[in-house]
Amino acid sequence: MSTNSPSPATFGEPWPEYNDGLTYRDLVRSPDSGLTLIEYYSLRHQSSAPALGWLQRIENGQITVNGTVVTDPNTVLRIGTELVYHRRPWKEPYAPYLLEVLFEDDHLIALNKPSGLQVLPGGLFQQRTVLTQLQWRIKNQESLVPDRELCPVPVHRLGRGTSGILLCAKTKLAKTRLAALFADKTSAVSNNRKIDNEVNKVGKMSKIYRALASGIINEDEAVIDEPIGTVKYSGVAKGLYVASPSGKPALSKVHVLKRDVQNNLTVVQVEIQSGRPHQIRIHLSFIGHPLIGDPLYLTGGKPQCAVPETVDETFAEDGGYHRPANPVPGDCGYYLHAHQLVLCHPMTNEMIKITAPLPPVFLSHESGE
Template identity: 85%
Template sequence: MSTNTEDTPDNPSPATFGKPWPEFNDGLTYRDLVRSPDSGLTLIDFYSIKHQSSAPLLGWLQRIENGQITVNGTVITDPKTVLRIGSELVYHRHPSKEPYAPHLLEVLFEDDHLIALNKPSGLQVLPGGQFQQRTVLTQLQWHMKNQESCPVPVHRLGRGTSGILLCAKTKLAKTKLAALFAEKTSQVVGNRKVNNEVNKVVKMSKIYRALVCGIINDDEIVIEEPIGTLKYPGVAKGLYVASSSGKPALSRVHVLKRDVKNNHTVVQVEIQSGRPHQIRIHLSFIGHPLLGDPLYVNGGIPKCCAPETVDETFAEDGGYKKPANPVPGDCGYYLHAHQLILCHPITNELCKITAPLPPVFLANESSESTNQE
């Protein structure tokens, strides 16, 4: 089974769905259960320790005093309240305005088990940071509200990355797809010699299109730099970077166009592993960061890396203020998940899904460039 998005009589334009975002989100609730290790902690200690990535201590203090937290259904405004085992805590986040995000999604492929979407650049996949409602997941929930269960993304694309996002419609499909993604990444660990074709059966292939700074001289490059993390302001779990002590990662880069006049190159990248921000890191590691990338520079490291400091200032809702330095969710770069080939997790048929190229790539393909294919 092959699925493509080119307009032909047998393959019409994909369906599009999506509701405009309301001015304010609906507000959210977050639930916690006090377990034995946390018994005896005060309310402020519990939240400032267990959820320090959400807000600084003074931010949590404001939320408690504002009556945004209940214990066993009762609003508690005393931050020194001692917690007991089994108590249910609920933090109520007030409705708020979220930054701009596109809302329309194209359906590239759909059956009883899977749905593949064409995600626009600027739309986050799952809730996090400043985007709690304006996400792909929310649009799926709204679109599928009359169905028994909502499809869920089985992998992520960066907010600034466009293209194919695969979602599972059943628990079985989700389990099998998760195993397939994990298996693809694990193959890198056991097969560092990329020219040694240990497994000739293609179970999954992810191909991206990218626009990079500078002229890449080699027609093909294999990048195997490991990817690890380092402490970075505004990124609670650490920023992913090129690191010799990190986890194995493998990207195959193929040059499509060289635009000498504008000093950039259009490349196709197939990733063997799926480390976060892998393509951005690998291309910057070889000295050709994505054009417009606000974060990664030559060497696969961030443009700015101030020491980790304790910042007790907070935004209006008690959370952290938007970092002054660039963070991974910032947009501006050109990266598109163009093609996905995989064995269907239920039927075992071969699926080929293609997301149309955004205008910037079409323009570069038609420009006067040096083609090295």
Template identity: 70%
Template sequence: MTWSYTDRILLQKVQKFCSFTRRIQNKQITVDSKVVTIPDTELSFWMSRAGTELVYHRLPWREPDAPYLLQVLFEDDYLIALNKPSGLQVLPGGLFQQRTVLTQLQWHVSKLTTSSSGCRKTHPVPVHRLGRGTSGILLCAKTKLAKSRLAAYFAEGTSVVEDKYTNSECKKMRKISKIYRALVSGVIDMDEVLIKQPIGTIKYPGVAKGLYVASPSGKPALSSVHVLERDLENKSTLVQVEIQSGRPHQIRIHLSFIGLPLIGDPLYVSGGQPKCFDPELMDESFEKDGGYQRPENPVPGDCGYNLHAHQIVLIHPITNENRCVNMIARLFSVPLEEETAIGVGTVSSSEAIMLAGLAFKKKRQNKRKAEGKSCDKPIIVTGANAHLLMFSTMERNYFFSI
């Protein structure tokens, strides 16, 4: 890890946010390739010269245990879809540097490359993220062209939401669809809920760039929630969530925002906010090796919640614009359901993206008709009426109702 300072202003920022005492004691700091042995109070003398290079030599530490199993759901010369287990981090960061999806992905692709002659140059990288505690489909690109086009897919989907199109219009314009399944605390009275709640950041201990929460001043976000099963005895609900935008921790925030936090979520509670904490107690202490201590407050990377990336449907970004790829990831501990795990077919319209969602919706409507119930339109939840929904919850002794 290297910092190069060119003026005194940058030094002032370092002195404000970071102390090098422990690292100097461990002889982990060098200035212009020379080990620093003086107190950090005298370090400013060395750093006052423009162009001085300061290097922190991080000592290796034992990474926490993490699952090391990745199932390949789909793979061709351009794409690879993995079934990620809960507990495995996608990209290096924090306490995990080697035990990540990226490390396994690069090893897998390099093994295939060395075993085949004349293979095109690969650049394996995930094109979106899943939380460490989230399981299921993770889509990755094997070439730079595939990466750029898939990134454009996700960007287009988010921009459509920002332009305030209707939900049906968003679906028609999308080239990729991500469907999740989640187990939430509480019983939802409605069969379908559309959540429109912006997501922004707040200062939070242990999260350098800020914690994502439900915020009126945040960026637009849209989630479509369908009830799959209600457990009245245990007061829980299994839901299917299709996200129209891709904000960090969107599902966890949106479901907790309407008073239905994911079961086992250590961080988010009703209202889409974190559990109580004192922002003044920022833990910036150091371990003996000079690395940061693990934050005492819950952080986004903590596991325990029940969220699974169940399905991805997309128009193939390279081979054919009319080639639709449909992938389903089963839970590792659950037998394969009676549905095709992988499907590739030729379609005539981008509306094929909605095939899986439409099939589920039709099945639900047929069930309601058989029960003599009407097929109601989804209730739309925004920041403006969320408090009314929660008040109605307490008034009628339902967890969520209107």
């Protein structure tokens, strides 16, 4: 079994002050023929902005119809009309940009993601992401080796506030095989197949995290198998993931490393046998020990505010909705670190072990300082 280099390299380019904006394309279908421009966007994209916000965008000349800027909101649309909404560049919130390389070969790259950096574009973070830094890095490499077909992309996600190992594919084939490996591990839980702890077999994978849980966990070991589903939640268009008996199967194995009575917290190691969104945050809160500093999940695996807010029909400067007052999944503040990954290399079948150094906050609590 090979391990990652003890002296990892770093890369990353500082973020520009403004991003490049975004372009959204639509093609008018038969059911929408006869709608006016303002009716179309108010109906089809109401989660992006209230009607007054869309009116502002139209009058600002941010929408083209068949390639021509149209500022009349009452323009009637016909089948086959091409619509393009141009979201203007904006200043994204602060995000770190430097990334450590923990392991790299021609097929894979494993990064040590800092807390506060989003993995893929979404919400206010469209440029300040791991994906952007990967694309910039590979673009520079392609100029040196133009015959290589590189396609850098993360094959799983970590929450914006979660630090640690993020595994990425560098080629399309590696991406396909890694995606299958992650899917197989999750499906094993979904199908209630027994998973042994021997990761030194082809196709096996072990993902181990460190976390700071609130309160003192009395048991040395705990297995949490509460299913995870979604509920409606303001500011999260596709629903918020929560502990739910009707959700999908999920399995987390918790091992207590240290009980810090003075600070009323427990340092835990968590091995996940599935990859549901926010699984560790939800599972630890489900057993009454939410992560220290978690702004969203409380005891029981539910959010602080499960009742949707009244929709705020006022709009921000860009025409979109204001940020919800309630916390959302991307908010940081909790302490969770993807510490170790053992997997069978999808191209060579070699077992590799990757470790991301613990952040100082974990070292200080584990040493008792």
